[in-house]
Amino acid sequence: MTGDTEKILVALVVAVSRNGVIGVDGGMAWRISDDLKWFKKNTMDKPVVMGRKTYQSIGKPLPGRDNIVITRRTAFSAGGVFVVRSIEDALTLARECAERRSADEISVIGGGEIYDQTLALADRIYLTRVDVELKGDAVFPEIDSREWRERVDGSCKKSERNQYDCDFFILDRRRA
């Protein structure tokens, strides 16, 4: 591993409702066009790491990014994606991809199971707070605000294209 590899950040990218929900019935819980744009801006030209269920909810590889899908299923395969068997293998491969692209970040894009296992490893969170409370079966783990320095990176208003108001934040882990 080179010195440069050490500097590649692990960034979680997520949109969360006021009550922590990120998904309903295996799919997204809302349609917010401005959030999709923010997601694209923050993940483009980077490796994206995701769980098998999130990959299947997206349905195809995200263009312009190295798509890395984590599954325990030995029979799982999909065109245009790397398939790995563990979080550790995903991050190792993502670091190699990031080095090759000269990207400074790995994007971890969900879902709930993967966020749960990577929040402790994350250096940054691109966090969309969606101004709604709803029921869902996928959630984001609790963020301890003492561990993060938060800055605002914009907002969007409810409209025809945005189902709810939302605010965009970048959280950087506080270092001792």
Ligand SMILES: NC(=O)c1ccc[n+]([C@@H]2O[C@H](COP(=O)([O-])OP(=O)(O)OC[C@H]3O[C@@H](n4cnc5c(N)ncnc54)[C@H](OP(=O)(O)O)[C@@H]3O)[C@@H](O)[C@H]2O)c1
């Ligand atoms: N709001 C947002 O920002 C956002 C972002 C992403 C996803 N989502 C939503 O989140 C939901 C999906 O999340 P989810 O928690 O149900 O599923 P997920 O995290 O996307 O995927 C879970 C799957 O990943 C694999 N996996 C998890 N941990 C593993 C490990 N340590 N080693 C190997 N494989 C592992 C397993 O696949 P196998 O079963 O194949 O072994 C597991 O079933 C959907 O509703 C989606 O729309 C929301």
